[in-house]
Amino acid sequence: MDEFSFIDAIKPSYYKQSTLIKGIGDDAAVIRSSANDLVTAVDIFVEGVHFKRETMNAFHIGYRALAANLSDLAAMGADPAFYLVGIVIPKSWSDSELKEIFQGMKELADFYQMDLIGGDTVSGKQLTISITVFGYCQKEKVRFRHTAVQGDVVFVTGTLGDSCAGLHVLSEPGEYKNQSYFIKRHRMPSPCLSFVKELQQIPRVTLNDISDGIANEAIEIAQASDVSIHLEEQKIPVSKEFSQFPKELQHKWKYFGGEDFEILGSVAKEEWPLVKMAADRTNTQVTEVGFVTSTEMDAGNVYVHKQGRKVKLDKNGYTHLK
Amino acid sequence: MDEFSFIDAIKPSYYKQSTLIKGIGDDAAVIRSSANDLVTAVDIFVEGVHFKRETMNAFHIGYRALAANLSDLAAMGADPAFYLVGIVIPKSWSDSELKEIFQGMKELADFYQMDLIGGDTVSGKQLTISITVFGYCQKEKVRFRHTAVQGDVVFVTGTLGDSCAGLHVLSEPGEYKNQSYFIKRHRMPSPCLSFVKELQQIPRVTLNDISDGIANEAIEIAQASDVSIHLEEQKIPVSKEFSQFPKELQHKWKYFGGEDFEILGSVAKEEWPLVKMAADRTNTQVTEVGFVTSTEMDAGNVYVHKQGRKVKLDKNGYTHLK
Incomplete structure (x- = not known):
């Protein structure tokens, strides 16, 4: 042809x-x-x-x-x-x-x-x-990544790490629970368009899509907005059978795996209920995963809070204790 | 990096x-x-x-x-x-x-x-x-390829085949006249933007850029406009030292070589002087190379007139006698 x-x-x-x-x-x-x-x-x-x-x-x-x-x-x-x-x-x-x-x-x-x-x-x-x-x-309703401010709620749609889990299921044949779910998440990700459309009444929402892992996207927002983003380990949403995979892979996929094409966002505390309503209306899972602070020293950094400890998250996948 | x-x-x-x-x-x-x-x-x-x-x-x-x-x-x-x-x-x-x-x-x-x-x-x-x-x-000033009509003058900017000649000079080392001219035409073609901008006062001009050779582009206009395009062999413009290359290559480069990024156009006879003025103003060479006819039987065809004979031109580079 x-x-x-x-x-x-x-x-x-x-x-x-x-x-x-x-x-x-x-x-x-x-x-x-x-x-x-x-x-x-x-x-x-x-x-x-x-x-x-x-x-x-x-x-x-x-x-x-x-x-x-x-x-x-x-x-x-x-x-x-x-x-x-x-x-x-x-x-x-x-x-x-x-x-x-x-x-x-x-x-x-x-x-x-x-x-x-x-x-x-x-x-x-x-x-x-x-x-x-x-x-x-609509004019003035474009969602940039440089608009996060201190006090914002940080949220994420869906569950993280599923696409990598799906690729793992496809590449390493074995017995897996919810196999077809993970494969579908890898092969046919759903862009969060309807959810985002429902946010239009909110004057300011900061959004990034999770193409390179939440760590990367959070750092992009933190750097563009000149703030620090704090993520709470136990709040990061994962799917039901995600725990069947080795702990190390779970960590890697969740923070750095990417290609889930979920949305990471930040919004003023008082608008957070509106975000949850938008999620309900569009049948989207949305989870509060952290908060935004702003001190000159810390601008552009992302931290994970885990069992009382605060760990700095880096773009390249390494974490440094602080 | x-x-x-x-x-x-x-x-x-x-x-x-x-x-x-x-x-x-x-x-x-x-x-x-x-x-x-x-x-x-x-x-x-x-x-x-x-x-x-x-x-x-x-x-x-x-x-x-x-x-x-x-x-x-x-x-x-x-x-x-x-x-x-x-x-x-x-x-x-x-x-x-x-x-x-x-x-x-x-x-x-x-x-x-x-x-x-x-x-x-x-x-x-x-x-x-x-x-x-x-x-x-500007609205209504977009130049489509489906607007050529019977009686139009067919024109072309610049000279054809130079880019192929330049590639030949670069690939087959030897003694060539105007070597740097041909090389420049291959490496740094000039899109005809200023010339085209000067055509805005003309209500209808049909344009295609010559990326795949004049034969292909003429056929695209002829098919989109449901007309026949007639090109006159001796009018096809070539550069001064083009004749130094083998006759067969000249023919191939001129009709099918492409990548000269010149413009092939058609315009009503009465507007042709305006096209020439636009060319003058922008220091662009423009040459009348043929005309447009429209008979049901012949729609979509391109012919080359050469020493009293009429040869049909095909997309793929072959010509059939008619």
């Missing part, structure tokens, strides 16, 4: 977004301006680095890649609208597998009324998918 | 576009809406497929990759504004080479007042650059 037939095969038969003037079929796509801000990000996924054929089929590769991007939109408080896909295709991938990759993206895109509006397909040695997403956000 | 230091190294110290609310430094970039349409496209460039280290240094790889994307914006009649860069980095590329790639993009971006607003850097086996560009265009 040549590039043109391939584009024909994945080209949408109609577009859902009313602001789209031109989708696939010219040198570029054209989007009419609207009252909202446009939010955009790109992510690249490489075979052997971000996914393996042994643990993900083509459909899930596409699904998960778009889910990761949508998680970025969720973390900005944006509603997804469009996506562009650049793909590097090695000879070892069949036409039907490639269509499955796009089908995986389409399943998620259709759910969120997103349009595929363009892309580029080229040949190469390593399957590589570059997705650019576009979303809309 | 880790990802964070690398991002710090390439992060702009300030942004030029007034519609940008947030650039690099959060989960996504935020663009405020304006009165204009937003035009966007993605292109992927892969080492060994689109460029080789033997013929392009890091600076030129970046420069040329962004130039190719800007050419898409030119073909839509858009003014460049932003770009996102996803990059897959193999271990064999040094930090200073990577910075040079971004420097190459920045040189061109600065010239057009574009802002780098985000990206993703990951590791992989093959250097791969994915660029998403964003441009602005």
Whole structure:
């Protein structure tokens, strides 16, 4: 199949977004301006680095890649609208597998009324998918990571470490409880878009999506906001059968594993009940996991409180006693 | 250098576009809406497929990759504004080479007042650059490829085949006339943005950029517009010393070589003088190379007229006598 037939095969038969003037079929796509801000990000996924054929089929590769991007939109408080896909295709991938990759993206895109509006397909040695997403956000309701302040409640959606647990289940065959749950969390993560949308009445919420582990994301918020974030070990939410895995792996996956695409946030104490209500309305688990302080000396740091001790958390996965 | 230091190294110290609310430094970039349409496209460039280290240094790889994307914006009649860069980095590329790639993009971006607003850097086996560009265009002044009609003048900017000639000069060492000219055309193509901007007073101009050779681009216009395009062999513009290359290569490069990033267009006969004036004002060479007809039987076809004969041109590079 040549590039043109391939584009024909994945080209949408109609577009859902009313602001789209031109989708696939010219040198570029054209989007009419609207009252909202446009939010955009790109992510690249490489075979052997971000996914393996042994643990993900083509459909899930596409699904998960778009889910990761949508998680970025969720973390900005944006509603997804469009996506562009650049793909590097090695000879070892069949036409039907490639269509499955796009089908995986389409399943998620259709759910969120997103349009595929363009892309580029080229040949190469390593399957590589570059997705650019576009979303809309009401002006002044974009959720940045630099807005956390002292006294905030720190919260997290869902449970952490499940995606890594799922990969472990797929890579190390054995007897596991809740096996299909963990596998699904790895292959088909759910971006927290509906929950984030329900937060719109709250004037200030600081959000980051957990793509690289809560440690990393908390440090990003702490640094951008010039505050310290304190996490309470026993409050970090994990799923029911998470304790079946070795303690060391639990710790690693929970803090540094990432790819759960849950949301880490911080909000003023008085708005915390509103966050819980938003979670209830969208059937989202939300857990208070810590608090924010602000002293000049400590700005940009993240601490885990555990059995009366305070441990500093580092980006790279090491923890130093303090 | 880790990802964070690398991002710090390439992060702009300030942004030029007034519609940008947030650039690099959060989960996504935020663009405020304006009165204009937003035009966007993605292109992927892969080492060994689109460029080789033997013929392009890091600076030129970046420069040329962004130039190719800007050419898409030119073909839509858009003014460049932003770009996102996803990059897959193999271990064999040094930090200073990577910075040079971004420097190459920045040189061109600065010239057009574009802002780098985000990206993703990951590791992989093959250097791969994915660029998403964003441009602005006045409503109703977007230049599509489906608007050519019978009686139109077909024109082309610059000279064709030079980029292929440049690659030939670099790959097959020898004695060539105008060597540095051809090499520059290959390594640092100029997107026709200023020329296209000067066409704004013309109500209808059909444009495609010549990324895959004039044959391909003419066929795209012919098919999208449901017309036939006729090119006159002796009018196709080539550069002064182009005739030094073997006749067969000249033919191949001129029609199918591509990557000159010139513009192929069609416009009503009465507006043709305005196109020539726009070219004069922007110091752009523009040449009338053919005309458009429209008969039901022939829609979507492209013909080359040569010494009284009419030859049908195919996408894949073959020509069939008719």
